[in-house]
Amino acid sequence: MALDNITVIGAGTMGNGIAHVFAQNGFTVTLVDVNAGQLEKALAIISKNLDRQVSKGTLTEEQKIQTLSNLDTQTDFGIGVSNADLIVEAATENIELKLKIFKQLDEAAKVSAILASNTSSISITKIAAATKRPGSVIGMHFMNPVPVMKLVEIINGYGTDSSVTETIVALSKQLGKVPCIVNDYPGFIANRILMPMINEAIYSLYEGIAEVESIDTIMKLGMAHPMGPLQLADFIGLDVCLSILQVLHAGFGNPKYAPCPLLVNMVTAGKLGIKTGEGFYQYLPGSKELQVSDRFKK
Ligand code: CAA
Numbered sequence: 001m002a003l004d005n006i007t008v009i010g011a012g013t014m015g016n017g018i019a020h021v022f023a024q025n026g027f028t029v030t031l032v033d034v035n036a037g038q039l040e041k042a043l044a045i046i047s048k049n050l051d052r053q054v055s056k057g058t059l060t061e062e063q064k065i066q067t068l069s070n071l072d073t074q075t076d077f078g079i080g081v082s083n084a085d086l087i088v089e090a091a092t093e094n095i096e097l098k099l100k101i102f103k104q105l106d107e108a109a110k111v112s113a114i115l116a117s118n119t120s121s122i123s124i125t126k127i128a129a130a131t132k133r134p135g136s137v138i139g140m141h142f143m144n145p146v147p148v149m150k151l152v153e154i155i156n157g158y159g160t161d162s163s164v165t166e167t168i169v170a171l172s173k174q175l176g177k178v179p180c181i182v183n184d185y186p187g188f189i190a191n192r193i194l195m196p197m198i199n200e201a202i203y204s205l206y207e208g209i210a211e212v213e214s215i216d217t218i219m220k221l222g223m224a225h226p227m228g229p230l231q232l233a234d235f236i237g238l239d240v241c242l243s244i245l246q247v248l249h250a251g252f253g254n255p256k257y258a259p260c261p262l263l264v265n266m267v268t269a270g271k272l273g274i275k276t277g278e279g280f281y282q283y284l285p286g287s288k289e290l291q292v293s294d295r296f297k298k
Pocket residue numbers: 049050052053056058120142143144145146147148149190191226227232236240
């Protein structure tokens with residue numbers, strides 16, 4: 001099945017990264033968001049990230065111009081999705097919002113369209129049940145930063161047609177990514193394994209076993225992780241980490257997934273990591289150096 005026209009819903013970090021990668025690989029992309037300002041911001045970020053690739057020599061100036069010309073934006077949901085062969089939903093990680101979007105997609109998208117969600121933890125089977133075409137609904141979970149990370153975790157809902165999975169696997173390869181197929185259970189694979197590690201790192205800090213920098217350095221130098229788990233939690237967003245742990249905890253009913261009280265407190269206090277300027281580290285405008293947040297300094 002030819003997938004030429006791609007619509008990405010949601011112009012946040014994941015949405016702009018996904019749009020970037022499709023456009024760079026020659027697809028016609030419509031990025032949809034209700035907020036025109038957010039769309040403008042997303043285009044500026046894509047342009048900046050393309051410049052980064054040009055300056056590294058991994059992309060030519062002509063390819064950058066071509067990529068941008070493959071991209072269009074739209075604030076009208078109906079217009080934005082009507083011509084799409086594939087829709088990738090990358091809206092905020094909120095179940096009510098996602099169910100509403102998929103209900104609308106079911107009405108507005110072409111009958112032949114594949115409906116994918118970039119959800120990091122919401123059940124694909126549940127999302128598919130909001131539509132009358134569960135066979136065409138699938139998870140396409142990209143990792144942040146999308147232009148850099150090679151993985152696409154492909155999640156089969158209970159009723160996803162095998163032909164849809166095959167199409168999405170082939171498409172992911174066309175994007176230069178490595179697809180891995182998983183079944184739809186809480187946290188899928190990526191977050192079922194990643195989040196307990198992050199939670200354990202937060203518990204280690206909470207119990208006073210080691211300081212922020214030691215915990216992260218042990219995992220960076222000892223396990224060759226590009227970021228330590230506490231820095232990664234700040235990068236992902238502490239609110240997102242908490243919500244995924246809650247999905248794991250509720251989904252399996254196993255206390256091993258219970259979120260650390262320190263994580264809960266930080267989210268309640270609005271210390272969500274990079275996006276709010278403070279988490280385990282503090283992110284001062286213009287400063288490139290990573291600094292442990294005052295709260296956790298010795
Ligand atoms: N767009 C394009 N290129 C980018 C980019 C972006 N947004 N961000 C970084 N890059 C490129 C840089 O240009 C650089 O390219 P070269 O290798 O060609 O030089 C490369 O990526 C590395 O970037 P930097 O040198 O700026 O910084 P770094 O070496 O510290 O790497 C990082 C940054 C890639 C983010 C690295 O720290 C990393 O891999 N961190 C872990 C990321 C991770 O685990 N992501 C998954 C999070 S979980 C998730 O997304 C899903 C979920 O459900 C929670």
